[in-house]
Amino acid sequence: xxxxxxxxxxxxxxxxxxxxxxxxxxxxxxxxxxxxxxxxxxxxxxxxxxxxxxxxxxxxxxxxxxxxxxxxxxxxxxxxxxxxxxxxxxxxxxxxxxxxxxxxxxxxxxxxxxxxxxxxxxxxxxxxxxxxxxxxxxxxxxxxxxxxxxxxxxxxxxxxxxxxxxxxxxxxxxxxxxxxxxxxxxxxxxxxxxxxxxxxxxxxxxxxxxxxxxxxxxxxxxxxxxxxxxxxxxxxxxxxxxxxxxxxxxxx
Numbered sequence: 188x189x190x191x192x193x194x195x196x197x198x199x200x201x202x203x204x205x206x207x208x209x210x211x212x213x214x215x216x217x218x219x220x221x222x223x224x225x226x227x228x229x230x231x232x233x234x235x236x237x238x239x240x241x242x243x244x245x246x247x248x249x250x251x252x253x254x255x256x257x258x259x260x261x262x263x264x265x266x267x268x269x270x271x272x273x274x275x276x277x278x279x280x281x282x283x284x285x286x287x288x289x290x291x292x293x294x295x296x297x298x299x300x301x302x303x304x305x306x307x308x309x310x311x312x313x314x315x316x317x318x319x320x321x322x323x324x325x326x327x328x329x330x331x332x333x334x335x336x337x338x339x340x341x342x343x344x345x346x347x348x349x350x351x352x353x354x355x356x357x358x359x360x361x362x363x364x365x366x367x368x369x370x371x372x373x374x375x376x377x378x379x380x381x382x383x384x385x386x387x388x389x390x391x392x393x394x395x396x397x398x399x400x401x402x403x404x405x406x407x408x409x410x411x412x413x414x415x416x417x418x419x420x421x422x423x424x425x426x427x428x429x430x431x432x433x434x435x436x437x438x439x
Contacts, residue, residue: 189202190202190220193220194233197222198222199220199221199222200220201217201218201219203240203244204216214239214241215240215241216238216239216240217239217240218236218237219237219238220234220235221234259416259419262293262418263418263419263421263422266289266293266294266426267422267425267426267429269289270286270426270429274286274429274430277436280312281312283310283313283430284311286298286300286426286430287299290404295404295405295407296385296406296407297378298402298403298404299374299402299403299404300392300400300403300430301400301401301403302314302400303399303400307370307400307401310400314437314438315437315438316438341366341367342365342368343357343365343368343371344366346389346398346401347367347391349397349398353424354389354412356386356387356388356412357371357375357386357388357389358385359379359383359384359385359386359387360383360385371387371401372387375405383409385405386406386409386410386411387404388406388412388415388423390402390423391427392428392431392434393427395435399431399434399435400434402426402427
């Protein structure tokens with residue numbers, strides 16, 4: 188289109204466009220056009236030059252990707268440094284809300300924290316004294332009879348109990364299985380303000396002796412872990428571990 192506009196205006200133009208050879212192989216073609224006018228200034232001819240610049244474009248693209256990757260790495264380090272600064276004031280009543288807000292500003296659409304304080308609940312701060320619960324969030328522990336159908340796996344409960352490796356992905360648009368997973372999905376849906384195909388990413392918050400709670404994020408784009416780059420996948424569990432360390436220290 189820009190080539191056509193330049194020709195219509197009778198001016199020089201150089202554009203790089205994607206072309207295809209006879210065998211279907213793509214290549215980048217730099218096209219330069221220059222008008223040739225007669226003595227009266229009327230354009231009578233055009234001079235055109237085509238140059239295969241595929242190597243140059245691919246090299247530039249590689250440099251651009253490298254620069255973008257470096258920027259993402261620096262952003263991740265900056266987020267971790269900022270989180271560490273926030274966690275330095277462990278008595279802040281809005282401590283975890285501030286961390287969540289930072290993550291929402293720089294990395295994800297939604298972030299929330301849930302700690303085991305005699306049962307799993309949403310929190311904005313780290314309490315110094317809590318009642319420990321062997322069965323986090325699960326209100327009743329019952330053993331079905333041997334001939335009774337086994338309940339569906341409660342992935343979030345398994346993560347809390349250390350029976351599953353994290354992070355885990357929890358779809359928000361499908362019926363959840365298990366009491367703890369169902370409860371968490373309802374909590375996240377309420378905070379997100381909508382029900383769609385988004386997928387929550389859940390990291391355990393590890394403590395010295397047990398799992399202390401959950402870090403829940405909803406990445407932009409809605410596809411869970413697939414939306415996170417390699418740096419974000421490193422940053423999120425690092426922050427969860429940092430929160431676990433601070434929580435343990437507060438409760439000593």
